[in-house]
Structures are given as C-alpha cells and as structure tokens.
Amino acid sequence: MAGTNSERQLLAEGPAIILVEPQMGENIGMVARAMANFGLAELRLVNPRDGWPNEKALATASKADHVIEETKVYDTLEQAVADLNFVYATTARERDGYKPVRSPVIAAETLRARFRAGEGTGILFGRERWGLTNEEVALADEIVTFPVNPAFASLNIAQAVLLMSYEWMKSGMEDLGAVPFQAMGQTPSTKEQLFGLFDQLEEALDARGYFHPAGKKPKMVDNLRAVLSRRAFTEQEISVLRGVISSLDRFSRKSPRGGRFPTAAKETPPDDSADA
Amino acid sequence: MAGTNSERQLLAEGPAIILVEPQMGENIGMVARAMANFGLAELRLVNPRDGWPNEKALATASKADHVIEETKVYDTLEQAVADLNFVYATTARERDGYKPVRSPVIAAETLRARFRAGEGTGILFGRERWGLTNEEVALADEIVTFPVNPAFASLNIAQAVLLMSYEWMKSGMEDLGAVPFQAMGQTPSTKEQLFGLFDQLEEALDARGYFHPAGKKPKMVDNLRAVLSRRAFTEQEISVLRGVISSLDRFSRKSPRGGRFPTAAKETPPDDSADA
Incomplete structure (x- = not known):
C-alpha cells in the first residue's frame, strides 16, 4: 500500500534484529523492509548461508536501503550479541528451560523500557527451517513466542520480524x-435543523x-x-435529506416505472438543496 | 519457525478477508498463509488478475489448504460484501472523507465484538500498487490504517493481512x-538455603x-x-553455587596459570555437589 512520505522523519532506532544463519537472501530483504516499516534499522546477520552483500536481499528490501547498507555480519552469535545488555530469543515451539516466556506485547514493552534506559537490546530469529538451537536460545535473557493458531503455527522469518517490529x-x-x-471533522446538526427535517417530512x-x-399518528x-x-446527522446531511424529501414531494415521476436508474432522472436532476 | 501441531484445534472463523483485484498469485498464497496462522479462514477475491485457481498461490500458501480451497471469487466488490454487516477498508494514505479512521487494535476489537454478536464482517485490501479507489473505500463502514514509520510506510498486501489477522x-x-x-516452574530457595551459601562463602x-x-568487614x-x-536463586542454583565455592576453596590449581580453559580442569572435574 502506498503512503510513504519521504519528507517525514525516518525512524531508525531500537533493538537490533539478529538473524542466525539465514538461508534465503529474499527473506533477509523482506526482514529489512519490515524493520523499516516500523522504525527499526539495525540488522545483524550471523553467518548468512549465501554471504553478504546479497543481490536477492537488495531486490526484496524494497528501498529499505538504510537498513541494508548498515547490516553487519558476524561469524558467531556470541560476537553478534556481545555489546548488548538484553536479548530476546524468538521461538515457536516449547523449550525445556527456565527462561521466562513472553508475549510479543510484553516483550516489546520490555524492550522499549530498556531502550529508554540506555540499554543495548536485540531480538534473535532462527533459521528458516528449524529456528534456533537450544544453545542459541540459552544466550538470550528471555523467550518471546507468538499467539498463533495452534494447528497452523508456522510463521516465516520475515513475518516474525514484522510482528515484533510492529509491536515495537x-x-x-x-x-x-x-x-x-x-476523518474530516463533522459537527452534528443543531436540534433546530433536525426538527425542521421532522416538520418537512411529516407535513x-x-x-x-x-x-x-x-x-x-403519534406512535x-x-x-x-x-x-x-x-x-x-450533520448540517450538510440534513440538507441532503431535505432536498430528497423536496424532490419526492414536489415533482411527479416523469417516466413510467422502469429499471433501477430511469433515464429521466438524468435529464431532470432532483433539487438537492434545502428548502426550509 | 516450526511449531504446528496438527492434532490441535484448527481455528477457522472471523471476518472475511477481501482482496480487491489482486495481481500476484504469490501474494494471494501468502495472504492465505497469514490468515491461517491467526485463525482466519474466509478469503474472497474480487476479479483477480490471473484468474482462479492459481498455481502460484497454492505454492506460497504453505499448506493453508483449507483457506485456498474455500476461496470465493466475485466479479464486483459490491457482490463480495453483499452478505456482510460491517466492513473495514484498509488504507495507508489519508482520504478525504467522513469515515471514522481506526487503529488495528481498535478495528480488531470492533470486529471481535460484532462477530460475537453474530454479524458478518470483512476487511478490504486493495491492489498491490495503488490500494483501493475512493469508490471502493466508500463501500466500507470504517477505515483502518497502520502505525508505520512515516518515512517508510509501504506495507505489502500479505504484511497488511498478517497484521490484521494477528490483531484479530x-x-x-x-x-x-x-x-x-x-518456562519450567522454578521455586526460589528457602532463606535457610541462602544463608547457608552466605556462611560458606564468607568463611x-x-x-x-x-x-x-x-x-x-560488615560493609x-x-x-x-x-x-x-x-x-x-532456586534450590538447584544454590547447590551449583555452593559446589563452585567448594571447588575453589578446597582444591588448589593443578597447573600453572594458562588459558581460559586449563586442561587440568578436565582431568580433575570440580565437585559440583552441595557441601553443607
């Protein structure tokens, strides 16, 4: 959907998005786009399968150039999170462990509070096919998981990043x-205008x-x-309604009853103005 | 991310998702997948460019077969919404008009309340390149728009459907x-266990x-x-900490100060049990 306004402020702050061993360049590009949509800008890749930079990522990033150009690549997850203070791991399946499990809403609120306090924060996303290993999850502080349809739970990596970016x-x-x-401002009509409509119609x-x-009659x-x-109704709407009543009241039908849009209506448009 | 459990209940209810003149089959499939992820099932297409069924849609639907198989095609938007009671139009750009504009959270709450009251509801999404016409927006009751980065606001159609489905x-x-x-249940240790740790370490x-x-000393x-x-700390964690202290306290270093993981540590593993 169109709507970008390049003269407006470009939001570019917040948690780092860390993709662990991403496989498809297209997905990396879609992740960058989703981040840009919701004001995130710091993308980190751990050991991307097809190297970096990646032509396919550029193609699907859809002009999220500021994210792609600043993307950093690391050999290990430990290096990718070394400078961060607080990290979430995303996972769709239950893990044995003691790490707190949060919903996206709570996780985003936590990240926002820590960001405002000056902490470096990040969110880990696993490989397309099988996510994060238990050892990788263990490097995070807490887990975030999505409230999905239990019988159809597979989110792709760009979708998962989109949801977390949106909650951010x-x-x-x-x-x-x-x-x-x-919406454009609408002031309701005065009661006097409404009563004028009543009077005209009832007469x-x-x-x-x-x-x-x-x-x-009273009922x-x-x-x-x-x-x-x-x-x-607004004043303008009252005016339209009164015009309709005037037309029905004053003018007789010019042609025999026909289809939904009798041609006679085009030749003699009804008076649409108020007739107080 | 994996996590689907096919034995769990398949959610399949809620507002119809109505795509107006969608162009790319891939996008229709990704829309079906996003719907299935969050429990929606009713997809309606108005005049899809490449006809229906569509091989590319099947490929990207990622097994959201129950959505694809029940997808209905209409010649006009009027027909596609004829049986519905309340309809949202999604738009990224401001429209001149008097329709209320809602956030996704408020729109989803409204749809949920109307769904529970037995109303037929739907959400309109426009063409990939230029969204809905003003005439199409006029057929909806209210407008929903997304809180995006002002300078990078372009959401694709599958992303927009994903966000509305997620909010649903x-x-x-x-x-x-x-x-x-x-997370697995964790009971904090008793204070007595904690005080035992203090005593051992301080001694x-x-x-x-x-x-x-x-x-x-007191300070x-x-x-x-x-x-x-x-x-x-949990009881188990206290036990681990006491084992560490025991090891440091009782055993002398077996090898000269070396690297981070002296080999001697492997030959003589420290006693990891509590030593109360």
Whole structure:
C-alpha cells in the first residue's frame, strides 16, 4: 500500500534484529523492509548461508536501503550479541528451560523500557527451517513466542520480524487507538435543523394520508423521529435529506416505472438543496 | 519457525478477508498463509488478475489448504460484501472523507465484538500498487490504517493481512501477556538455603584474609549478600553455587596459570555437589 512520505522523519532506532544463519537472501530483504516499516534499522546477520552483500536481499528490501547498507555480519552469535545488555530469543515451539516466556506485547514493552534506559537490546530469529538451537536460545535473557493458531503455527522469518517490529512501534505509542490521520471533522446538526427535517417530512407524508388511522399518528411520528435521530446527522446531511424529501414531494415521476436508474432522472436532476 | 501441531484445534472463523483485484498469485498464497496462522479462514477475491485457481498461490500458501480451497471469487466488490454487516477498508494514505479512521487494535476489537454478536464482517485490501479507489473505500463502514514509520510506510498486501489477522487473534485473548507455553516452574530457595551459601562463602573468604581491613568487614559482607540475594536463586542454583565455592576453596590449581580453559580442569572435574 502506498503512503510513504519521504519528507517525514525516518525512524531508525531500537533493538537490533539478529538473524542466525539465514538461508534465503529474499527473506533477509523482506526482514529489512519490515524493520523499516516500523522504525527499526539495525540488522545483524550471523553467518548468512549465501554471504553478504546479497543481490536477492537488495531486490526484496524494497528501498529499505538504510537498513541494508548498515547490516553487519558476524561469524558467531556470541560476537553478534556481545555489546548488548538484553536479548530476546524468538521461538515457536516449547523449550525445556527456565527462561521466562513472553508475549510479543510484553516483550516489546520490555524492550522499549530498556531502550529508554540506555540499554543495548536485540531480538534473535532462527533459521528458516528449524529456528534456533537450544544453545542459541540459552544466550538470550528471555523467550518471546507468538499467539498463533495452534494447528497452523508456522510463521516465516520475515513475518516474525514484522510482528515484533510492529509491536515495537506500538510500544512507543501512548494510545493504541491513535491513528496517523483522522476523518474530516463533522459537527452534528443543531436540534433546530433536525426538527425542521421532522416538520418537512411529516407535513409531506400527512398530505398523502400516510398517518392512517389517525389514532396511530403519534406512535408513527415517534417511530419516524427515532429513525431520523438515531445517528447524529450533520448540517450538510440534513440538507441532503431535505432536498430528497423536496424532490419526492414536489415533482411527479416523469417516466413510467422502469429499471433501477430511469433515464429521466438524468435529464431532470432532483433539487438537492434545502428548502426550509 | 516450526511449531504446528496438527492434532490441535484448527481455528477457522472471523471476518472475511477481501482482496480487491489482486495481481500476484504469490501474494494471494501468502495472504492465505497469514490468515491461517491467526485463525482466519474466509478469503474472497474480487476479479483477480490471473484468474482462479492459481498455481502460484497454492505454492506460497504453505499448506493453508483449507483457506485456498474455500476461496470465493466475485466479479464486483459490491457482490463480495453483499452478505456482510460491517466492513473495514484498509488504507495507508489519508482520504478525504467522513469515515471514522481506526487503529488495528481498535478495528480488531470492533470486529471481535460484532462477530460475537453474530454479524458478518470483512476487511478490504486493495491492489498491490495503488490500494483501493475512493469508490471502493466508500463501500466500507470504517477505515483502518497502520502505525508505520512515516518515512517508510509501504506495507505489502500479505504484511497488511498478517497484521490484521494477528490483531484479530489477540482481540480474542483475555490477557495480552498470555503465552502458549511457559518456562519450567522454578521455586526460589528457602532463606535457610541462602544463608547457608552466605556462611560458606564468607568463611572461605575470611580464611584467605579477604575482609581487610577488619573494620570494613560488615560493609563488605553486606555488599556480598546484596549481590547474592538480588535474584531469587532456586534450590538447584544454590547447590551449583555452593559446589563452585567448594571447588575453589578446597582444591588448589593443578597447573600453572594458562588459558581460559586449563586442561587440568578436565582431568580433575570440580565437585559440583552441595557441601553443607
């Protein structure tokens, strides 16, 4: 989906993403893109199968050049995490062990708090086919795992990085309901405008004998008003509705009853303005 | 990452995912996989460029067969949403309009509440290159957009579906900290066991003149105890620590000071059992 604005601030901070022995260059590129989408920038590779740099990674990174260009390669996981203070290992399957297991939400909040405190942090992701070894998990402080469909749990590496990057972005937001742009402002109509609509409609209906028998009129009016006041129409919407009623009330049908869009309607457009 | 357990319950319910004029079969397959990961199953395609079924979609669906097999194809978006009660449109860029704009968290909670109330719900995703038209957005009830890096906002269609599917799964969880498996249970040691460790260590250090000058001993003991009690060691961990102290205390170095792993240590392994 389009929407990038290159004049806006480029977020590039937060935990290092550490891929242990990644096999496919395409996956490394998709990881870089997912990181860039959510403001992460530090990618570390441990012993990538096809070496580095990697043409296929460049192709799938989709212009996440700032991530790809700064990617660092290490011979061992120990070297890749040496300067970090706190590291998560991602895993999909249960491990025998005493390390705390966290959800992505809790892990991201923990990483955010440690990042703000000045700690170096990282998240380990294993090989495409079989993840991290127990020895590699043992080098991390805690484990993070994803709340997946138990019967269909296989996330690929780029998806797993995407979810953690997304939770990282969210962990920096004060309000999880915040959105980058809003609907145009809408002020509900005044009650006077609403009552004008009631009056116009009820008069037009009354003139046609709609309220029949007369004893039921109060209840029928209540029902009509309930329908029209359930949503707070704006002034503009009230105006449109009054135009519709005016058109139905004043003008007779110009052509015999036909399809959904009778051509006569195009020749004589209904008056869409308010008629107070 | 591995972890699928085919004997576990297959989640397959929730909003329909509706792709409008998807172009690449690979993307459709990755969408199906992302849906299956997080328990969604109903995929609808509006006028897919390369027809349906699609070999490339099957290849990238990674065994999300139950999603691919039930995928339905429609000629128009109007037909694809006809039976639904509430529909979100996803968009990355701001639209002129009055539709409420929601974050993924709020949108997923809304969808979950409506799903529980028996409503038919759906989420629209646009074409790979340019998303949904304004006319298509107009067919939805509300808009959902993602909290992305402003300067690098382009999510691909499979990523966008993954994030909404993930938030759908989370919206059904009572506790966002919940994880599918836990660390092995750990009971902290009793205080008596901890005090035994203090006594053993302090005695061994005292025998070597560690507490010097004598006037500083109380403060030095305080510091030592603070280090050893900051984390609640388990009984087993206390046992390991006491074994280490025993080894250092009782045995003299068998070889001249050498590398990090003197060979002598292998010939005479230290006693690793507790020595109370």
